[in-house]
Amino acid sequence: MNSQGDFATFISGLLNPATVQGALLLGAVIFAVTWGVTRAIRALGRAASNDGGRLTVDRTSVTFLQQFAQVMVWLIAIAFFAHAVPQLRSLGTALLAGVSIASVVIGLAAQSTLSNFIAGISLLLYRPFRVQDRIQVNAPTGVETGVVEAVTLGYTVLRTLDRRRVVVPNALIANQVTVNLTHTSKRVLISVPFTVPLDQLESARELLLQVAAAHPHCESVIDCPVTALSWDTARLALRVWCREAILTTSLEWALIEQGQQALEGAGLNLLSAGPR
Numbered sequence: 001m002n003s004q005g006d007f008a009t010f011i012s013g014l015l016n017p018a019t020v021q022g023a024l025l026l027g028a029v030i031f032a033v034t035w036g037v038t039r040a041i042r043a044l045g046r047a048a049s050n051d052g053g054r055l056t057v058d059r060t061s062v063t064f065l066q067q068f069a070q071v072m073v074w075l076i077a078i079a080f081f082a083h084a085v086p087q088l089r090s091l092g093t094a095l096l097a098g099v100s101i102a103s104v105v106i107g108l109a110a111q112s113t114l115s116n117f118i119a120g121i122s123l124l125l126y127r128p129f130r131v132q133d134r135i136q137v138n139a140p141t142g143v144e145t146g147v148v149e150a151v152t153l154g155y156t157v158l159r160t161l162d163r164r165r166v167v168v169p170n171a172l173i174a175n176q177v178t179v180n181l182t183h184t185s186k187r188v189l190i191s192v193p194f195t196v197p198l199d200q201l202e203s204a205r206e207l208l209l210q211v212a213a214a215h216p217h218c219e220s221v222i223d224c225p226v227t228a229l230s231w232d233t234a235r236l237a238l239r240v241w242c243r244e245a246i247l248t249t250s251l252e253w254a255l256i257e258q259g260q261q262a263l264e265g266a267g268l269n270l271l272s273a274g275p276r
Contacts, residue, residue: 023085034077038070065124065153119170120153129180134188134245136179137168145181147246161249181245187219188245192238192255193227195271196263201226201234204268208255211262212240217251219243233271 045066129135129148135158136145144166146158156173158166181188196204205224212221219241228235238255242248256273263270 026084027081030077030081034073037073041066041069041073065121115171116154116169119174120151120155122174123151123156123170128178132182132186132244132246134181134248136181137166137173138176139166139168161252163249186244188242188248189222190240190242190248190252192240192252192259192274194236194238194259194273195233196236197269197271198229198232198234200268201236203266204263204270205236207262207266207268208236208238208259211258212238212255215240215251215254215258217243217247217254 123129129151131148131151133148134145135148136143137158138144144158144160146160146164146166148156149159149165150157152170154170156168156170158168160166194204194208209221209224212218222239222241224236224238226234227237238259240251240255242251252274260270260273
């Protein structure tokens with residue numbers, strides 16, 4: 001009877017966080033669960049960063065979110081342990097109160113920053129656009145079209161075709177209509193204008209189509225119609241599908257350069273190329 005009573009006392013002590021052995025067992029269980037949750041967070045972070053080897057969101061943002069979530073999980077675990085152990089309950093209550101007060105103070109002091117932070121999280125979760133997508137947004141300079149270079153927790157960075165960097169607060173981009181030009185396909189239609197002598201129109205058109213078809217960034221050539229005429233010149237628009245939005249600028253420049261070289265090599269005149 002004494003041995004059974006001692007065993008029952010030992011078991012009840014293990015299940016009672018007020019005892020030393022109970023507190024140690026509870027701490028071990030909380031540690032194991034918290035460790036498993038943080039491992040799952042790291043796995044989710046890696047899955048969000050890469051989708052079949054392709055970067056889907058900014059890696060810096062994912063790393064920050066992952067570390068932030070892990071810290072919060074450990075803080076919650078410590079507060080729960082302190083609240084469950086009677087000897088530490090007052091410490092746990094004070095810790096929770098301190099966290100609540102700090103959250104209120106920080107929230108009031110940084111409302112705009114937190115709104116960008118929350119909007120950044122929603123962009124990362126819902127992913128209306130991804131890194132390297134080509135989108136249109138409203139900016140103080142008007143409608144801006146650019147390739148998404150980074151999606152951070154505070155800002156979305158676009159690179160326009162003329163190599164400008166447009167930095168848009170996440171709270172602004174999350175509350176406006178954003179046109180994703182590469183939502184279903186990464187290819188982009190580009191049009192490169194050329195002005196040639198009217199009497200060399202057909203020869204120049206045929207040669208420009210050949211140049212475009214041979215370029216590796218060109219997925220397919222659409223056509224090269226005449227868009228304007230004068231008494232001695234014709235303006236052509238070489239229209240092609242670029243394989244990816246991020247390659248549009250380099251393809252445009254290459255078509256202008258290679259088109260000029262091809263026309264000159266064939267003894268044809270190029271009056272102008274590219275936008276005026």
